[in-house]
Amino acid sequence: MGDLTYWSFPTRIVFGIGAAEQTGVEATRLGAKRALIVTDKGVVGAGVLGGIERSLRGAGITWSIFDDVLGNPIEKNVHDGVRAFRESGADLVIAIGGGSPLDVGKLVRLGVNHTRPLADYDDAKGGDRYITSNVPPMLALPTTAGTGSEVGRSGVVTIDATHRKTVIFSPHLLANAAIIDPELTRGLPPFFTAATGFDALTHCLEAYVARGDHPMADGIAFEGIRLVARYIERAYARGDDLEARGGMLKASMMGAVAFQKGLGACHSLAHPLSSEHNLHHGLANALCLPAVCAFNAEVAGARLAEVGALLGGEASPRGCVDALRNLRSRLGLVSGLGEAGVPRESIDKLADLAFEDACHGSNPRPCSRDDLRALYEASF
Structure with a gap:
């Protein structure tokens, strides 16, 4: 028997303007009586919860409501959320927000009936073997179009012992339903529209060129890139353009589905930038992606050329790199790590952490620690 590959795309998705009004219906479908809403103070302050x-x-x-979730979640956010779930007598998690509340929502449901230290569930160490189906149900409502965490099967949290962003991954963490309403992203400011949109683009692009055979993920990634190219600048310029907002939400969710194939060096570079310097994850990706694409050109040139053409540039690897930099500039994002406030003297520590990160394992071109250090240098 040859090697077998397993593919899965199972999430129930409710999509469209006004979809959030179905939250009660979806909760009832799951037999819920009392919910814990996991979110952050920004979402609460924006008034998003009223209709829900x-x-x-x-x-x-x-x-x-549990709203003590940081922009780059830490272990305490998860432990406090588990305590809130238990103390409130909840039987359902409703995670509302960007990637951070959605990720914490998944890890709260993990922690309700799983008692190991969070570090034990680290996917890079095979921690998924400890994750069972014994988790309470969850609904996920995104308010940004970036991580696609509403249809993803992982949660990312910075572990106390290592100060490293850690991926906890299992199909058991998939939300029971994702409720995707463009209205919930209408008020997203331009910077966050751009940064989260670049996160969606990075997921799609890295998945498309990642090592391995996954034609379903490849097709979804390619369409996600096309949607970003079509809609991101419209959503950035006119926040109330609900067609563009919906297009970016589709791209975001497609990126998260596609990256079950794998990510790449850009995410390994981005994770320490967030955990060490609190850089927005999407911005960190935007700053590192062009250099990573240039690095990968010799082994993924044909696919990068396709991406370059999709993004309105020349159909070549160089065209892809230039198109990414031009898009980043048009979206008002800074052009380098130094401009984002990252001190150059931190590169060696960042390179050590990036090399420990599992994402570069599926990069199309193998990465040494020195390669990752050089990619940081090229991103300044």
């Missing part, structure tokens, strides 16, 4: 709470009230479901 009305939907829950109409379905006879009570709820409490």
Whole structure:
């Protein structure tokens, strides 16, 4: 028997303007009576929860709110969320926000019935073997179009012991339903529209060129790149363009589905930038992606040429790199790590952490620690 490959795309998705009004209906489908809403203070302050709470009230479901989630989540956010779930008597997690609340929501549901230290579940160490189906149900409602965490099967958290962004991955962490409403992203400011959009683009692009055979992921990644190219600048320029907002939400979710194939060196570079210097993850990707594509050109040139053409540039690896830099500039993002406030003297530590990160394992061109250091240098 030859090598076998397993492919899976199972999430239930409710998509469209006004979809958030179905939260109560979806919670009832899951047999829930009391929900814990996992979110952050920015989402609460933006008034996003009002319609969702009305939907829950109409379905006879009570709820409490846990909003102590940081932009780059740490272990304490998860432990505090688990405590809130237990103390409130909840039987459902409703995660609302960007990638951070959605990731923490998944890890809260993990922690309810799984008692090992979070570090034990590190995917890079085979921690998925400890994750069972014994988790409470979850609904996921994204308010940004970037991580696609609403349809992903991983949560990312900075572990206390290592100060390293750690991926915890299992199909058991998939939300029972993703409710994707462009209205929830209407108020996203231009910077976050650009940065989260670049995260979606990076997921799609890295998955498309990643090592391995996954034609379903490749097709979805390619279409996700096309959607970003079509809609990101419209969403950036006119936040109330709901067609563009919806297009970016589709691209975001497609990126998260596609990267089950694998990511690459850009994510290994980006993760330490967030954990060490609190850089927005999408911005970190935007700053490192051109250099990574140039590095990968000799082994993934044909696919990078296709991406270059999709992004409106020349159909060549160089055209892809130039198109990414031009798009980054048009979206008002800074042009290098130095401009983003990263001190050059931190490169050696960052390179050590990036090499420990598992994402570069599926990069199309193998990366040494020195390669990753050079990519940081090229991103300044």
